[in-house]
Amino acid sequence: MPNVQTLDPSASPLDYYGWELRRQREANNLKQGQLGDIIFCTGSLIGQIETTKKIPTRDFSERLDAALGTGGVFSRLVGLVLRSQLPTWFQPYADMEARAAYISTYQAQLVYGLLQTEEYARAVLATGMPDDLESLVAARMERQRILERERPPLAWAVLDEAVLHRPIGGREVMRKQLQRLLDVADHRWMQIQVLPFAAGEHASLAGSFNMLRFDDDPDILYTEDVISGHMTASPDTVREASLRYARLQAAALSVEDSAALITRVMEERYGDRSRTEERAVA
Template identity: 85%
Template sequence: MANIQKLDPCASPLDYYGSELRRLREANNLKQGQLGDIIFCTGSLIGQIETTKKVPTRDFSERVDAALGTDGVFSRLIGLVLRSQLPTWFQPYAEMESCASYISTYQAQLVYGLLQTGDYAQAVLATGMPNDLDNQVAARLERQRILERERPPLTWVVLDEAVLHRPIGGREVMRKQLQRLLDLAHHRWVRIQVLPFAAGEHASLDGSFTTMRFDDDPDVVYTEDIVSGHMTANPDTVREAARRYAHLQAAALSVEASAALIARVMEERYGDPARLEERAMA
């Protein structure tokens, strides 16, 4: 008789997902291999997810829902599962972010997480040499689903111009990332401004920060240090963050001029080398 691993569904979102997958699969009288055949994966993958050895994806969850007729159970669970794969210290921020009605952020080094492409996110997260890089990338991309809601948070991003020039992941990754920023320029709920080098000294030379506003709760300011993140609703800190952000917005290029700068940097720094050489010789 096969040794069936017992699961504690209360241990974690991933354990709960695995136990529900096993329970509902068995309720449909399907073996792991049979379910795998239906959703075009191996029975081994089904077993690994049921025993929490593998983290499911959103695509997998949607296919399981369709195969088992579970009315979106796994598609709803997957967000919680992927959020649980974020670093423990970051999970409270992700929870607050998902509830915010307005997000304003200044980023001095990197593109804001909600605006990152998968390849850019992978290059950034790989610098920490995690053992579960794919899961962390999936979790970061899952966060971005809040921008796809019927009424997403208004997200206002000020990027230091240095972010555009720092070649994270290489030429092609950066080109696609900057194109992503340009595409988001047409998003009704996203505003992107670039703080140009010409601004010189500015109100947040000491680093990046994010403020989140909620419908029924106090504003929260979030900052990070080298090992963790910190949130506070201290009124003095919130006021100081608002003051700094107002100065940053005033010093930054307009949304339209920012898009033009992003497009120019994308072509001049990350465009096709052959085309750039032809243009220079013309």
Template identity: 80%
Template sequence: MANIQKLDPSASPLDYFGSELRRVREAHGLKQGQLGSMMYCSGSLIGQIETTKKVPTREFAEALDQALGTDGLFSRLVSLVLRSQLPGWFRPYADMEAKAAYISTYQAQVVYGLLQTEEYARAVLATGMPDDLEALLAARMERQRILERDRPPLAWAVLDEAVLYRPIGGHEVMRAQLQRLLDYAEHRWMRIQVLPFEAGEHASLDGSFNQLRFDDDPDIIYTEDRISGHMTANPETIREASLRYAHLQATALSVEKSVARISRVMEERYGARP
């Protein structure tokens, strides 16, 4: 007789997803291989997700709902699963980011997480040598869904010009990433500015930071160090950060000139016309 692994649905969102998958599959009288054939994947993958050895992606969850006729059950559950894959110290910020009405960010090293392509994000996340890179990547891609809402947060990103030149993931990845920035530049709720090298010293030489604004709650400032993140709603810190950001916006290239600068770097550095 096959050794069926017992599942504890209360252990975590991932365990609950796996146990629900097994319950619904068995209720339909399907073996793992049969369900896999319906979803154009292997029965082994079904088994690995049922037993929490792999983390489901949103695409997998949506395919499950379609194959099993579960009216969005797994698409709803996967949001909880993917959130649980974020580092524990980062989850409070991700929760606040998802509620924000306005996001402003200055990034000195890399493209802001919400604006990253999948391959760029994979290369960035890999530098931390995570135990499960694909799960962390799926969680980051899920986080970006706030920009796909009918009413997404207003967002303003100031990127140091060094971000455009740093070849994360290689030339192909950078070409696609810079094109993503140009695509976002056409959205009415997103503004991107480049802080050019010629600006010299500026108001945030000590690093990147994000500011979140809410309709009914105090503003929040978020910063990161090597191993953790830090949020504060201290009014003096908010005032100082707001002043710094205003100086950064004033020093950066205009939105139109930033588009031209990104396009130029894309062509000259990575050999592709936008």
């Protein structure tokens, strides 16, 4: 008789997901291998997810719902599971970010998390040497789903020009990342400005920060240090941050000139070298 691991569905979203997967599979009289064949994965993967040794993906969850006729149960659960994989100190901010009506961010070093490609995010997150990199990447991609809503939050990003030049993940990753910035900037809910090197000293030399605005709640300022994040709704602090942000916007290139700079850096710094060399020879 095999030793079946007992799960406590109240322990965590991941435990509940595994418990519910096992319950639904057994209710359909399917062995792990049989369910795996139906949704095009191994029975071993089914077992690892049932016992919380692997984190389910959204694609896996959608295939489960289709195979088991669950009415979207696993597609809804996976959002909670992936959110729970975020660092504990970051989860309160992610919850507030998901509720915000307006997001404004200044980023001095990196592309804002909501705008990162999967490859760029993986390179960034790998620098922290996490135990489960893929879970963190999946959680960051899940966090971006707020931009896919019918009414996404309005967003404004000011990026230091250094963000465009720092080769995170290599040339191809950066090319795709800069193209991603150009793509999202075409949406009416997103505005991107670049703060050029020529601006010199500016209003946020101390570093990056985000501001969240809500329909019915006080504005929030969010900052990070090396190991944690900090939120405050202090009116005086938020007012000071808003003033600094307005100065950053004034010093930055226009939205149109910013797109032109992103395009130029993408082509000149991260473009196809063979084509560049051909043009030079010609």
